[in-house]
Amino acid sequence: MTEPVAARWVVIDIEGTVTPTSQVREVLYDYARPRLGPWIDEHPDDPEVGAAVADVRAEAGLPADAGTDAVVAVLHAWMDADRKATPLKTLQGLIWRQGYADAELTTELFPDVVGALLHFHDQGAGLAVFSSGSVAAQIASFSHTGDGDLRHLFQHHFDTTNAGPKREARSYRAMTEVLGTDPGDVLFASDVPAELDAAAEAGWRTVGLARPGEPFADADFGTHRAVTTFDDISIEVPA
Numbered sequence: 324m325t326e327p328v329a330a331r332w333v334v335i336d337i338e339g340t341v342t343p344t345s346q347v348r349e350v351l352y353d354y355a356r357p358r359l360g361p362w363i364d365e366h367p368d369d370p371e372v373g374a375a376v377a378d379v380r381a382e383a384g385l386p387a388d389a390g391t392d393a394v395v396a397v398l399h400a401w402m403d404a405d406r407k408a409t410p411l412k413t414l415q416g417l418i419w420r421q422g423y424a425d426a427e428l429t430t431e432l433f434p435d436v437v438g439a440l441l442h443f444h445d446q447g448a449g450l451a452v453f454s455s456g457s458v459a460a461q462i463a464s465f466s467h468t469g470d471g472d473l474r475h476l477f478q479h480h481f482d483t484t485n486a487g488p489k490r491e492a493r494s495y496r497a498m499t500e501v502l503g504t505d506p507g508d509v510l511f512a513s514d515v516p517a518e519l520d521a522a523a524e525a526g527w528r529t530v531g532l533a534r535p536g537e538p539f540a541d542a543d544f545g546t547h548r549a550v551t552t553f554d555d556i557s558i559e560v561p562a
């Protein structure tokens with residue numbers, strides 16, 4: 324990106340934008356898959372787990388008393404289809420948080436990401452994350468990266484629970500309220516054109532990450548600027 328974008332906030336997507344898609348769909352999904360059933364059975368009194376399991380049953384049309392095996396079969400099918408259903412994301416996030424705490428997981432970021440985020444931060448921009456991954460998963464994921472603990476960089480974390488669906492403008496309007504700024508002061512970076520469309524509809528500025536080898540490398544980004552690396556994104560923070 325040659326021209327700097329005026330932005331007080333930079334909001335980043337995760338999968339395909341700052342981490343390779345394989346980091347989520349292979350490393351993290353493979354970690355969660357065998358642990359979902361045991362996690363559900365070992366946390367019978369955790370209200371967050373109970374609510375997520377009830378939501379899986381309801382969303383999948385299972386009976387209200389369907390057992391763990393039936394619930395896990397649905398969760399595995401959703402993962403196979405990469406359906407980013409909120410109750411799945413809640414349960415994955417709890418499992419991944421434990422995995423990061425146990426030092427069994429480390430987040431691999433694209434090599435251009437940390438330098439760019441540090442630069443935006445040093446320029447005085449606020450940084451936030453908007454991902455289908457739960458807030459718990461996001462925070463855990465940035466606590467153990469190949470580049471160290473990056474949690475201090477982010478002032479806000481948004482997911483499909485506290486903001487809403489990623490492809491709907493109302494989610495971006497809700498986040499704008501929380502950020503306490505004008506929508507035109509926010510730059511959203513994502514690999515998914517439909518997410519950028521929703522952000523633009525809410526008045527945000529957008530940049531598409533068309534990273535070589537990633538699922539949206541050859542996507543049509545329409546009127547959104549598209550770059551292949553964060554090295555090509557520059558911002559200026561209005562005085």
Ligand SMILES: CSCCC(=O)C(=O)COP(=O)(O)O
Nearest residue numbers: 337338454455456460461464
């Ligand atoms: C470590 S955060 C987990 C990310 C995740 O579960 C996911 O589905 C990523 O989706 P995104 O909206 O960031 O593309």
Ligand SMILES: [Mg+2]
Nearest residue numbers: 336338339514
């Ligand atoms: Mg993405």
